[in-house]
Amino acid sequence: MKWLLTSWYQPHPIRWLLWPLSALYCSVIWCRKQAYHFGLFKQTKISVPIIVIGNISVGGTGKTPCVIWLAKQLKQAGYRPGIISRGYGSQAKNYPQNVTPTSDPILVGDEPVIISRHTQCPMAISPNRVEAAEYLLEHYDCNIIIADDGLQHTALGRDIEIIVVDDERLFGNGLCLPAGPLREPLSRLKTVNFIVYNGGNSNKFNMTLTQVNAINLLDPSITKTVADFSNEPVHAIAGIGHPERFFNQLSTSGLTIQSHPFSDHHHFQQRDLAFENAAAILMTEKDAVKCQAFATENMWFIAIEASISGKLEQKIINLLEIPHHG
Numbered sequence: 001m002k003w004l005l006t007s008w009y010q011p012h013p014i015r016w017l018l019w020p021l022s023a024l025y026c027s028v029i030w031c032r033k034q035a036y037h038f039g040l041f042k043q044t045k046i047s048v049p050i051i052v053i054g055n056i057s058v059g060g061t062g063k064t065p066c067v068i069w070l071a072k073q074l075k076q077a078g079y080r081p082g083i084i085s086r087g088y089g090s091q092a093k094n095y096p097q098n099v100t101p102t103s104d105p106i107l108v109g110d111e112p113v114i115i116s117r118h119t120q121c122p123m124a125i126s127p128n129r130v131e132a133a134e135y136l137l138e139h140y141d142c143n144i145i146i147a148d149d150g151l152q153h154t155a156l157g158r159d160i161e162i163i164v165v166d167d168e169r170l171f172g173n174g175l176c177l178p179a180g181p182l183r184e185p186l187s188r189l190k191t192v193n194f195i196v197y198n199g200g201n202s203n204k205f206n207m208t209l210t211q212v213n214a215i216n217l218l219d220p221s222i223t224k225t226v227a228d229f230s231n232e233p234v235h236a237i238a239g240i241g242h243p244e245r246f247f248n249q250l251s252t253s254g255l256t257i258q259s260h261p262f263s264d265h266h267h268f269q270q271r272d273l274a275f276e277n278a279a280a281i282l283m284t285e286k287d288a289v290k291c292q293a294f295a296t297e298n299m300w301f302i303a304i305e306a307s308i309s310g311k312l313e314q315k316i317i318n319l320l321e322i323p324h325h326g
Contacts, residue, residue: 044156056184086125109265165195
């Protein structure tokens with residue numbers, strides 16, 4: 001499958017062979033949207049405003065740090081946000097599942113645990129976003145819901161839509177699956193409220209992810225700066241949507257790294273990190289929650305903080321205060 005992913009972002013003749021399948025995929029999407037528009041499929045609007053943060057391309061674009069950033073901004077503004085997610089990779093037997101900072105990432109997924117830890121907001125996961133949202137309203141005092149992903153989950157009515165775009169890879173060849181990386185046609189960009197570019201600096205809303213420090217997995221009270229690792233080579237692991245972004249950030253910080261990319265949401269085992277030497281192992285927080293059980297003193301995760309330009313938080317709050325948004 002790796003060759004297919006590569007073909008989305010580099011010129012490759014396979015796209016023309018797959019184009020008929022992409023055309024069929026787009027037709028199905030169009031028919032589905034029409035079904036919702038004419039009421040053949042039911043869209044449920046719950047009693048509080050819903051903000052959906054998603055993307056139109058396959059793979060990681062930076063939704064999780066954007067969700068965390070928005071939840072913190074809304075709390076500062078006096079809102080009581082709850083957060084819902086599909087919980088990709090979750091192995092729960094039933095849904096909705098409540099998520100707390102101490103939840104098992106195998107049970108609820110890696111990203112929900114991180115979101116819960118950083119926001120301290122009520123959170124629930126379910127493939128059925130409507131059920132997850134209703135669960136939060138029943139069990140917690142929330143007056144707004146942030147949906148992590150779910151842009152294509154049309155069954156859940158929404159008040160504000162935000163698309164996060166990877167500014168490095170953008171939209172690849174601009175084609176829909178399977179000839180390209182898009183879940184929806186580029187025309188979808190015209191229908192959302194805000195577009196946030198992760199790593200961009202020339203757009204209206206740019207998200208910058210800053211590496212704050214390195215936290216030891218075995219003893220989280222021990223921290224270092226990223227620069228502290230520049231004296232000797234380190235192992236860098238990443239099981240995220242775009243591992244190269246993490247590796248490039250470390251290299252830009254002056255580190256000499258041996259990179260070990262894994263598939264997105266990879267369930268790490270101890271053997272995955274059994275390297276020949278005892279050099280420091282640096283990873284993302286998303287990977288760290290799954291390596292905690294077999295942590296050693298040479299394992300560290302790099303904490304990041306998101307900031308978004310363009311006064312996006314104020315523009316979102318202004319939209320929420322319009323009467324028809326509840």
